[in-house]
Amino acid sequence: MFYEQLADFAHQQQAIVIVASHETLPKDYADQILTINNRQLVPQSGTKLFNRAIPESMAGQPTASAVTYRSDLSNKQALVYDNYQSAKKLPIGFLVIVTVMLAVASIVLNVPQILASQQQRELNQATDNSLFVTNNTLGTGSHQDLDPFRNLTIKQIQKIKKMPGITSVQPYYTFLSYGLTKENVRQPVPKGSNFSLGGKSYHVDETFSIQPIYKSDLTKKYLYANGHPAKVGTNFIVSQDFLEKNPISTKSAMGKQVAFEVYIPYAQYLSESELPTNNKKKVAIDGNIYVQQPLAATITGVYASNYPYDRSEQGNAFFMDDASMTTLLHSAIRANTTSDQIFQGFKQQPFGYSALRLEAKSYNDMVSMTKTIKSSSGFYSVSSVAQNVASLNATVQKAKNGTRQIALLFIMASMIALTILFSMNNRQRLREVGILKAVGFTTKDVRRILFWNAMKYGCYCFGGAALLIVVAATIMALRLGVHFIAIILAAFITNLALSFGVTIFASLWPIRLISRKDPIDIIKA
Numbered sequence: 001m002f003y004e005q006l007a008d009f010a011h012q013q014q015a016i017v018i019v020a021s022h023e024t025l026p027k028d029y030a031d032q033i034l035t036i037n038n039r040q041l042v043p044q045s046g047t048k049l050f051n052r053a054i055p056e057s058m059a060g061q062p063t064a065s066a067v068t069y070r071s072d073l074s075n076k077q078a079l080v081y082d083n084y085q086s087a088k089k090l091p092i093g094f095l096v097i098v099t100v101m102l103a104v105a106s107i108v109l110n111v112p113q114i115l116a117s118q119q120q121r122e123l124n125q126a127t128d129n130s131l132f133v134t135n136n137t138l139g140t141g142s143h144q145d146l147d148p149f150r151n152l153t154i155k156q157i158q159k160i161k162k163m164p165g166i167t168s169v170q171p172y173y174t175f176l177s178y179g180l181t182k183e184n185v186r187q188p189v190p191k192g193s194n195f196s197l198g199g200k201s202y203h204v205d206e207t208f209s210i211q212p213i214y215k216s217d218l219t220k221k222y223l224y225a226n227g228h229p230a231k232v233g234t235n236f237i238v239s240q241d242f243l244e245k246n247p248i249s250t251k252s253a254m255g256k257q258v259a260f261e262v263y264i265p266y267a268q269y270l271s272e273s274e275l276p277t278n279n280k281k282k283v284a285i286d287g288n289i290y291v292q293q294p295l296a297a298t299i300t301g302v303y304a305s306n307y308p309y310d311r312s313e314q315g316n317a318f319f320m321d322d323a324s325m326t327t328l329l330h331s332a333i334r335a336n337t338t339s340d341q342i343f344q345g346f347k348q349q350p351f352g353y354s355a356l357r358l359e360a361k362s363y364n365d366m367v368s369m370t371k372t373i374k375s376s377s378g379f380y381s382v383s384s385v386a387q388n389v390a391s392l393n394a395t396v397q398k399a400k401n402g403t404r405q406i407a408l409l410f411i412m413a414s415m416i417a418l419t420i421l422f423s424m425n426n427r428q429r430l431r432e433v434g435i436l437k438a439v440g441f442t443t444k445d446v447r448r449i450l451f452w453n454a455m456k457y458g459c460y461c462f463g464g465a466a467l468l469i470v471v472a473a474t475i476m477a478l479r480l481g482v483h484f485i486a487i488i489l490a491a492f493i494t495n496l497a498l499s500f501g502v503t504i505f506a507s508l509w510p511i512r513l514i515s516r517k518d519p520i521d522i523i524k525a
Contacts, residue, residue: 003029022438022520075448094421095457098414099464102498105410106465107472110490112399114482128220129366131358132172132311133160133373136381137283140276143383144313145172148273148285151352156377160356163372165365168216171353174209174312175325179263179290185342197299198256202246208317210262212325213237216359226250227301236297237319240305250302257298258318263290264332270347288351289342291332311355411502418506422454426514433514434522446515451507458503465495 003019007029010017019026027033035042132143137150161169177193192205218229225240236258243253265288273285297320307316329351338348360366370382426433433446469491477484 007031075452091421091425094417095460095464098417098421098502099461100468101410101414101417102461102495102502103465103468103472105407105414105498106469106491106495107487108403108410109407109494110487111476111482112403114487114490115480128216129360129363130216130384131360131366131369131373132309132355132383133358134355134381135379137285137379138273138276139379142313143310143381145174145311145355146313147288149354150284150286151268151349151354152356157353157356159376160358160373163369163376165361165369165372166358167361168359170212170214170322170357170359172212172311172355172357173265173325173329173351173353174211174314175265175295175320175328176210176263176290176314177204177208177260177317179207179265179288179292180342181263181290181292182340182342183292193260195258195260197248197253197258202248204246207314208242209312209314210318210320210325211312211316212322213319214322214357223303223307225302225304226254227299230300232323233321235300235319235321237301237303238299239303239307239316239318241307241315242317243302244305253299253302255299257296259294259296261292262295263292264328265290265351266329266332266336267338267351268349269341269343270349286349286352286354289348291336293332411498414498415502415506418457418503419510421457422507422510423513425453426450426510430514430517430522433517434519437519437522443515447511450511450515454503454507454511455500458500461503462495462499465499466492469495 003026006017006019009015019030032043134143134145135149135152135156136142136146138146138148140146157169160166177195178190192203193207194201194203196202213235215232217223218232218235221228227237229235238253238258240250243250267289268286269289270284270286272282275281275283303316303319310316333351338350341348358369360369366384370384373380373382429450433450436446436449437443470488473482473484473487473491476482476487
């Protein structure tokens with residue numbers, strides 16, 4: 001009744017009456033109906049504008065006489081508006097959960113690679129062109145020089161020397177803290193070995209060895225945790241791992257005299273043994289016969305725990321100049337005869353080498369010679385630092401694949417949690433969005449406001465995760481030896497990408513849903 005009187009009054013007085021309403025009733029009495037659509041006043045079908053009917057085909061489209069309102073809402077204005085209008089109470093619980101998950105994902109994605117990079121740098125420093133060849137007649141999977149391996153013949157050694165790419169060939173052998181002699185052949189093997197260092201006695205539960213220091217090793221200062229290479233004939237090195245097992249501090253060992261009974265090989269007895277992989281098949285083996293004599297030397301250096309070679313079956317303990325060891329070895333061979341048999345019925349022969357240390361011209365030659373040497377005999381086992389690098393890379397790749405899966409779970413969980421958070425937050429702001437659109441804000445304006453609201457949450461997540469990363473990196477640097485700056489930089493960059501990447505993807509769908517709603521439907525609801 002009211003709208004009917006209002007229409008009659010306008011016609012009688014030839015006046016314009018403007019009614020702004022969300023109701024449908026005024027449409028029944030209006031001569032002209034305009035709606036706000038994307039910043040423009042658009043005429044609807046069935047009405048008259050300036051005494052002209054509007055064709056159905058033009059309904060809902062801007063006309064030449066349509067009035068346009070521009071809303072130049074900048075990013076800064078959207079952010080300022082959202083700071084003023086958005087709820088002051090933050091969803092702390094959701095943000096804490098998401099922050100922890102993003103921090104864990106950032107660390108998990110980077111730690112394996114950081115640790116591997118540190119190890120690889122150490123290996124790259126330790127990378128030389130040497131190869132270690134054993135006559136693995138037992139067919140074991142070990143790359144160490146085992147006592148039962150048969151000697152390499154002179155012909156075999158000469159053939160390896162003539163291979164292209166090889167610059168030097170040196171025999172490998174060890175002295176032991178206990179070995180088989182004519183005197184102890186009938187005695188039980190003692191439990192462990194004894195030695196003195198700086199006048200203090202120590203007992204080790206296992207047999208240890210002395211390995212040769214080759215002349216080319218004297219240029220490798222990176223091998224040392226303490227001390228440095230000296231002139232040939234004066235070097236006597238102890239392994240850091242050996243000191244830690246006893247335990248003896250690195251500094252207290254430097255410059256101290258070490259003394260123990262050393263067993264030097266001079267002969268070998270010949271025998272047979274079953275193959276480890278086939279007990280029905282027997283192969284020829286030989287065992288070393290030793291002579292015992294005292295040894296005293298001054299510790300001139302300590303090899304670091306990342307010493308890259310694993311050649312002795314007794315592990316890494318002591319190291320002595322190859323020239324000095326060769327002198328002692330030849331003296332023992334000359335002073336002792338092989339005619340005195342320690343086992344009746346077993347032939348004996350002078351001591352020989354079952355392992356060689358080769359030097360290649362270049363790194364590429366070392367890699368190619370590995371295949372060449374293996375193909376020349378089915379018994380040869382060849383190892384090098386290059387295999388350590390390859391093994392490390394394989395381990396790193398396996399670890400990265402596993403950590404990627406774990407990180408992906410945390411990222412997906414974070415995205416789901418943020419999607420739920422934005423949906424709940426947008427639902428709370430539903431009426432606000434309806435009013436904004438009713439007064440002329442466009443869909444783009446609304447999306448921009450809600451987007452910057454989401455970015456604020458991204459900043460909160462990034463800041464919180466960054467603090468957690470600093471704490472975790474500090475602990476890992478102290479406990480695992482992880483490079484603090486490296487893990488911080490890598491994790492921060494990952495955290496930056498994850499925090500804002502996950503936030504953007506999680507907010508897209510909730511923002512799209514609410515920004516497309518009709519303001520009349522929103523306000524009516």
